[in-house]
Amino acid sequence: MFVPTVAWRLMREGRFQSWLILAGVTLGVAVVVYITAIVSGLQANIIDKTLSTQAHVTLKPREDVNLRQITVPEGETLLAEVETRTQRENTIGNWQRLKAAADTVPGVAASAALASGPGFVVKGGVRKSVVLMGVELADYQRIVPLESKLRAGRLRLASGDVMIGTELARDLGLKVGDRLRVVTATGSAESYTIAALLDFGLKDLSRRWLLMPLRSAQNQLGYRLDISEIYLRADDLFDAEALAAAAAARTGLDADSWQETNSQLVTALRSQSASSNMIKVFVTLAVALGIASVLVVSVVQKQREIGILRAMGTPGARIRAVFLLQGALYGLAGSLLGSALGAALALGFTRIARNTDGSPLFPVVVTPSLFVVTALIATAVGVLAAWAPARRAARLDPVEAIRG
Amino acid sequence: MADVLTLTGIRKRYGGGKAPLIEVLHGIDLSLAEGEFAALTGPSGSGKSTLLNIMGLLEPPSEGRLVIAGEAAHDLGDDARTRLRNRYLGFIFQFHHLLPAFTALENVLMPVFAGHGRVDAADRTRAAALLERVGLAEHAYKQPVQLSGGQQQRVAIVRALMARPRLVLADEPTGNLDTQTAADVFALMREINREDGTTFLIVTHDARLADSCGRQVRLVDGSLKN
Numbered sequence: 001m002f003v004p005t006v007a008w009r010l011m012r013e014g015r016f017q018s019w020l021i022l023a024g025v026t027l028g029v030a031v032v033v034y035i036t037a038i039v040s041g042l043q044a045n046i047i048d049k050t051l052s053t054q055a056h057v058t059l060k061p062r063e064d065v066n067l068r069q070i071t072v073p074e075g076e077t078l079l080a081e082v083e084t085r086t087q088r089e090n091t092i093g094n095w096q097r098l099k100a101a102a103d104t105v106p107g108v109a110a111s112a113a114l115a116s117g118p119g120f121v122v123k124g125g126v127r128k129s130v131v132l133m134g135v136e137l138a139d140y141q142r143i144v145p146l147e148s149k150l151r152a153g154r155l156r157l158a159s160g161d162v163m164i165g166t167e168l169a170r171d172l173g174l175k176v177g178d179r180l181r182v183v184t185a186t187g188s189a190e191s192y193t194i195a196a197l198l199d200f201g202l203k204d205l206s207r208r209w210l211l212m213p214l215r216s217a218q219n220q221l222g223y224r225l226d227i228s229e230i231y232l233r234a235d236d237l238f239d240a241e242a243l244a245a246a247a248a249a250r251t252g253l254d255a256d257s258w259q260e261t262n263s264q265l266v267t268a269l270r271s272q273s274a275s276s277n278m279i280k281v282f283v284t285l286a287v288a289l290g291i292a293s294v295l296v297v298s299v300v301q302k303q304r305e306i307g308i309l310r311a312m313g314t315p316g317a318r319i320r321a322v323f324l325l326q327g328a329l330y331g332l333a334g335s336l337l338g339s340a341l342g343a344a345l346a347l348g349f350t351r352i353a354r355n356t357d358g359s360p361l362f363p364v365v366v367t368p369s370l371f372v373v374t375a376l377i378a379t380a381v382g383v384l385a386a387w388a389p390a391r392r393a394a395r396l397d398p399v400e401a402i403r404g
Numbered sequence: 405m406a407d408v409l410t411l412t413g414i415r416k417r418y419g420g421g422k423a424p425l426i427e428v429l430h431g432i433d434l435s436l437a438e439g440e441f442a443a444l445t446g447p448s449g450s451g452k453s454t455l456l457n458i459m460g461l462l463e464p465p466s467e468g469r470l471v472i473a474g475e476a477a478h479d480l481g482d483d484a485r486t487r488l489r490n491r492y493l494g495f496i497f498q499f500h501h502l503l504p505a506f507t508a509l510e511n512v513l514m515p516v517f518a519g520h521g522r523v524d525a526a527d528r529t530r531a532a533a534l535l536e537r538v539g540l541a542e543h544a545y546k547q548p549v550q551l552s553g554g555q556q557q558r559v560a561i562v563r564a565l566m567a568r569p570r571l572v573l574a575d576e577p578t579g580n581l582d583t584q585t586a587a588d589v590f591a592l593m594r595e596i597n598r599e600d601g602t603t604f605l606i607v608t609h610d611a612r613l614a615d616s617c618g619r620q621v622r623l624v625d626g627s628l629k630n
Binding site for chain 1: 462483487491495497517518
């Protein structure tokens, strides 16, 4: 009980210093918690929005490449101009077997087959270019959730149904229950009933995407029983790159992860994380230096008391523990206050930063684990910062200290 | 009677290397018997403080033997000396040096608290009894700044007695007190010596107080004079 009692009394005795450094640690921790909450909220939101219309991994037919047919004899040079091949409209045959194979890759949560291709919607003499997306609705919804995108009608893709984007509906003056005509490059033309209007979150997608039953798309695009892509959903979306490689190896198809498809976004998020981490590291350093300097001053101020305690037979290690504990207490108390302040600031931010419709710009992420990790790090930083002052206190010569 | 403390050929040198080497104590031979009440006198600069620090195991001698309560202590490391200080020695300083962040009772308990890391009910009872003995029972829960100089020094005296030391070392314990208070404090130490048999060595400038001690040890220029 000696160590906590003496540590506490010394902190209470130097009340003014103690409050100052506690305020310093609190502000430092608040900045770190605030930045973490805002940045992780922002990034989660951006990734969430981006992936709400994308698969984590997309499997596509292998691209056609030129294979060199001519072998060049030893010592001779071949001059050749090779044109890149035109990619034929390539499809995946026997896809049920490949989809089942992809499902067995560890980490794959769901898969969906997709037959997609270009076409036109014709209404009242107006032609609009669209993308036909033939899907099995139940499978597709496990990859791209549609409930939150539904603006009118019901999520339903029976034979003869289509679901179109809100922008396309506005351009053509269509509503749920109306009929529209879809034509494709194969010359096929079919009529459908609009089952639902969807807002995909991006105007371009809401203008172009046309969800229809898989069979209808296969027919109209001339794929027969083939499909064009298999979508995969990963258990952990940050595993998508590894998952893509595994799925490609297992199926023999080409695989793109969402990180490859959105490489600019990934770069932007990484740079943002790097700069916010940099800020956190420097704030943590400043907090550590603050704690260390307060304790250095405290050791000098209390050297006579330390000398008396040493003369009475207090082991040096016990004196050292007193100052290490002070460092830990500053770190812990500051992290609790700072976490509360930082979380309050971050939540306050979401009240100020709002969309035009009054909804928060993005949700901030304030989790219990953020508080626990912050408290552990701050306490450890406090102990480390106290190391040098504590060692100095333990090594004080009692004779010098009492005389001083 | 057995000796509490025996010094044999104690020398202390400072400096060396680039600084000039100065010998402060030139071979001190001194024994303190159990129950003695001795005064250590001498002019300023005679080496009294250094001798007291060596006897108090606060600094090691450069040369010579030191035996305290039968244990050789002259060549021990810091941790071992700290342990012996806690077990056998009590300190009274000139400026009392109570710890300002603790109450009078807590200050009295401090030698046990510091040495063992905790105090039990028996320790508390003893500390309270010690304070009562010096007439400070009602001041037990006051901070040092709320006490007078004489009261503070009385707290410091019973603090030195708390861990039942074999030897109490007092460095000018009455130095900053008025004559009457000084006489009272001195009388208190004398009384404790008679009643409990605790050995005292008191550094003092006051010839009158020194005369009242059972034994006088005089240090001049780093050597003992009889």
